[in-house]
Amino acid sequence: MRTIAVVTVVAVQLFLQIPATQAAAIDKAASRTQKQALAQARSGNHEQALVLLDGLLTRYPDHYPFQRDALVIASWKNDCQRVVDGFGRISAKNQNRPEVLLPTAKCLREQNRVRAAIKVLESGQQVNPRDKAIKAELVEARNELDSQRYTAEGLIYSDSSDAGNLEWRMEGKVWGEVADHLFGYARVAFVRAQDPAFATGELNRAVFGLDYDIDRFTVGGDVSADLIIPGEQGVSGRVRYRPNDLWNLFATYHSFSEEVPLRGKAVGVTSDQWHFDSYYHSPDYVWEWFFATDAFNYSDSNQRREWYSEATYGYDLTEKYEKRVVLELAQSSNTLAPTVYYNPLSATSVIGGYKYLWVVDSRYKRHADDIYLWAGIYDQQNYGSAPIYGARYQQSYQFTDDYSLNWFVSLASHVYDGGREAEIDAGIRVVYVLP
Template sequence: MGDVSGSPGGFRQRVVCMRRLFAGCRRVGSLFLVALWLLSFSAEGASPADPRHRQAVEAARRGDHAAALPLLDELHRNNPADPSLLYDYLVVLAWAGEDARALALLEQVDPQQIPLYVLEAAAKSLRQQKLFDKAESLYRLGIGRFGTALSLREGLLYTLVDAGKHEEAANLAKSLGQIYPGHAGIQYAIAYAAEGRGDYVTALQCYQRILGWQPGARRAQRLEILALAAIGEPFMADDLASQHPGLLNAAERHRLRADQAALVTRWGRHGSELPGQRFAETDRALNLLNANEQAARADLPGGEAFVQRARIDRLVALRDRVEMARVVEDYRLLQAECVELPPYALQAVADAFLYLEEPVRAADLYRRTLEYQPDNFEAAQGLFYAYIEQEDFERALKLGEALRAQQAAGPKRLEAELLAALGQIFAGDLEEGESRLIPLYRRAPANLDILGETGGVYGARGWPRRAEETYRMGLALDPAYLPLRIGYAENRLDLQEFEQAGGLIGTLGDEYPEHKAVQRLQRLWQAHNMRELQVSVAAGWSSGSTFGSHDLSLAATLFSAPVHARYRGFAATYLDQASFPEGHKTLQRFGAGIEYRHRHVQGTAEMTWNVSGGQKMGGRLAAVWMPDDIWSFPAEIELFSRDTPLRALKHGIRADSASLGAHYRRDELRRYWLHAGFMDFSDGNFRYSLLGGVEQGLIVRLHYRLDGLLEFYTSANSEHDAPYFNPRRDADITLTLANDWLLYRDYRFSFHNRLAVSVGAYWQQDFGIDPTAALRYEHVWEYSPRFFLLYGVSLARHSYDGDGENQLGCHLELNWRF
């Protein structure tokens, strides 16, 4: 280039000399002569004849392109045939970043004839304009013409990287590194190629190698800092930046600090194994983010983007700190400013809404996250739980199966299969859920999540002892694993191991007060330690008078808070009344007693005072023995039994009773029971009875369940002419279909509709067989675990002594802890 790299006159002759010289250097193995020649070549460049040409070139060399370009433009227009002016004009345009204008001049020359320095400038402009194929072709042409020009190979390497041809670039970089092992320029190019394919470790090694040769190389120092930041070492990068001031601009320093806060936020997600220190890194991250925001605000308007980034990243840190209300508050402020959140921040806000029991909003944000990141398993998992919390089991199950198929050969395969199994459990199909969990447990018997969920489904199916064994297996592997600790604590409640439950729940509450499952456990424990009121009321109207044409029954029991964990005192009142042809009868009874609850035994002892034309005392002892998860054996004995017919009491007859039973509960879908009873009436009558049945879940669907019950009853009496209903022998068999619709559920609150239809047959000695039928409709309101209310109406048809009676009834049950 005229005066940029030598006068154009005699250029070809110099190129020929240069090639010969390089060939000679290769033969003698020395570059010393080449260096001398290049020095002479640079000095040889004679100044152009036109002083203005010389003035433009000198201005360009000083970097004063604004002064150089107008002169060169004028000279070129006046002398369009002068190649030296054209070459110099093209190169200075390239230096000035006027690549499009430089490439317009390139069309006026023959690439086969232009000098090396022009070819390099033109190829670089092509690269800058992202015309990578043309740039690559020009570099390769230059290498063919000027084979020894190392700068062309460097340019080609940069071009291949920019074009995304990383494999070719890697091969070229490896070759250049082997040929020129000590060349700093080649190391820069190798580093650039490594960064292009995301290999910042190799790039860092190149910069450190350069600094080993040239300790004061500021370019290498700067790139080393940026490479450290890229490999996730922003703190080391910041230390180096502090040791070498001025290498980074303000935006890069802000970015470095933002990366530091992001790294500490990620550390905080793993937390410390010590519960009291699990938020230490997250708190540190929040402090860094606050400091970064203040520093960026002091640098406005240049720091505005970093103010916004600090505010967005703080959403994640606050989520990790479980300060969910603040997450939502800050999100709404950003939303009001029309700030577009990146996917990771949308997911953090979705997690916050889900925690705050707003699953509809959470689901919307999870879906938006997945639009940006379709393979984000954690976001899909959050969406699954948001659907569950909305009671949208259909979409939850569909999503669970989709994730299971998507991860069939992926890294999250086990988690996806576990999620699909949980979907069945949450939807109420415990049997299907268990059938999916057991194969997972067999494949990964030491997986703590699978052990925890297996214990959970065992508990839900009514097998607390089997659940206990599973939890203990998991805790033996990792005693500190939180889900297992939570499940085991609830299992203590299920098994009525109240002393252990209280200690475990108290510790969990102290260590993890923000955890939703721990909060649920605390609510259960608080309800357990409250007083409890149980009320049942029934009223009926009958077309006959066997048990009274109008009857009313009320029972109310108030339990104290537990004493020594296992004992509760109680006071009770009972009222029974009915109208008979021979008159009205009312029985009022008061009771007081104590209840005892243990892992294997639950018992009640009660003393009663009965008012029925005179005060009479009674008493009741009841117990249930539960040796395992399947069998239970109730027994009861009562003096002045509550089962004494009111019509017998009307005639001054009372009865004592005793019963013994056996229950077999296979699971939540099937159970059997059998009770043998005996009543000793004061008129000399002895009544023997047998009651049994089987209940089977027939249909279990989303928000609906249908159970079938088959019950039978038979009795025999020793006396026959009693003033109360007293058949010699009788038998009753009933088939019931019980429907349950879950119409509404929102976390702890639920509302059910129930409809039961019964048909059967009743046989009475001397009166034959008559059909029976009943219809019962109920509403059930529940605010778990403290409030339960059931009320309903019933219609029934039954025969007594051959006469059919129609019965209309209503009933109410209340259970309230306070």
């Protein structure tokens, strides 16, 4: 794999040489802003450059030089999703220009969308048959397709959210492109209870699915079954929509939810699950917002509804570190109580936190650590309010383009039915591109 930030010399030269007069006329102020954005990008301040260009694209959404500059700078920033999305908004006659075609093809290959990259390059070669850079990239892409690579992911983590009853969750997944715009994957998931009394709630599940990616939509679904317990099959469907570079919306339905509380699973309780989430970031990533909501219909007649929201503000962001303050809000309700699993009729939490991430100089491609400290109030119907608090430490390693690892450990003090519980959780995740 190549580093996406390095765009070919030919593409960069074209990017620097094409004049803005090739598109519709713009006012002098916009032209000055464009020059400022290019100056920021060349000095390495890619985020600020994109902020300036986003403002211009709001006024001139179809102006090719602004589209081109934003796409190329996004490739320098290694923001491949923005590169691919930006390419989709460029008119067909301009998509064959090498300065946008080459970084887009590289990003598609980085996303394991080799067939899509070949399609883009072949279209460009028809218009630019003598372009050596396009020809070389096309040869590389075709060679890569001949030795199609798949990505494997493994993770294991502990979960003590069911009133402190510890369970270990383990997953393995392999995925890759199986046709143009079409991705396939296989996943296995296991849950093991630390307390033998809950062994009947353990999970042994196999999942097979497909995702189809086109323009700003990804639609998909899967089928699943328990490897030991007969009759526990399931299906799911999902859709992801990226209306622009700032928003990401996702909705899914599972006929068999893997998120039923441990003690509920131990006595045979199952559920379906509706889920929706949205993510937003400001153009400069100073503001971020995440919202998620779920609906469960348990087989014991309980109906659970819950939502979670997290807003972060980055008050000091540099290439080497990030300092953010966080506000978390969460609320859940259940229609049936009491049950064998933790099931408050109504519960609300308000949490404030501080997050600090720093990049560590190392021999690896990237190594970053982060720590999150938080405290708040948890209010449960019939039990009143009580303070909650905790901390999490995480390390993220990008050893090479093909191999990454993350691990974390967290400590928290929570309250369940008026009683305080200490929670200690940990986990590790490994992603590897198979040879």
